[in-house]
Amino acid sequence: MQKDKELHHLNTVKSGQWIRIVSVPQGVLKAQFVRLGIHEGEKVKCLDRLPGGTIVLQKHRQHIAVGSQLAKQIIISLCIDKGMHHD
Numbered sequence: 830m831q832k833d834k835e836l837h838h839l840n841t842v843k844s845g846q847w848i849r850i851v852s853v854p855q856g857v858l859k860a861q862f863v864r865l866g867i868h869e870g871e872k873v874k875c876l877d878r879l880p881g882g883t884i885v886l887q888k889h890r891q892h893i894a895v896g897s898q899l900a901k902q903i904i905i906s907l908c909i910d911k912g913m914h915h916d
Contacts, residue, residue, distance in 0.1 A: 835907065839884055840900035842875040842907075852904035866891055872908055 840846055850871045853859045867873065867888060876887040882897025895903070 837907065838901050839895060839903040839905050840882060840897055842878075842884060842905060844875055844877050845910040846875045848875060849908055851902065851906055854902050858899060858902070864896060865887040865891070867893065868903055 836851060839848070850862075850867060850869055850873065851865075854863050858890045862868070866898060868888075871888070873893075875884060876892060877885040879885065879894075882900065883897045883898075884900045886893045892899060
């Protein structure tokens with residue numbers, strides 16, 4: 830069973846957590862995420878939290894670094910699903 834109703838900002842995620850992207854601000858940031866293949870509703874893994882607040886996301890074998898200021902603008906929900914695939 831999957832639970833991912835509570836909303837958070839991306840900058841609060843912990844390393845190793847699977848998340849669902851709920852909302853990305855309109856404009857250039859959203860366009861960049863779409864070009865990287867990350868859409869609202871997409872499940873990704875927080876691979877790492879770097880010093881300074883940068884969040885490293887993993888989608889399949891791709892790693893995407895998101896700066897702390899941008900991470901504060903992205904709304905996510907935590908995915909709690911034991912049957913989730915881990916690419």
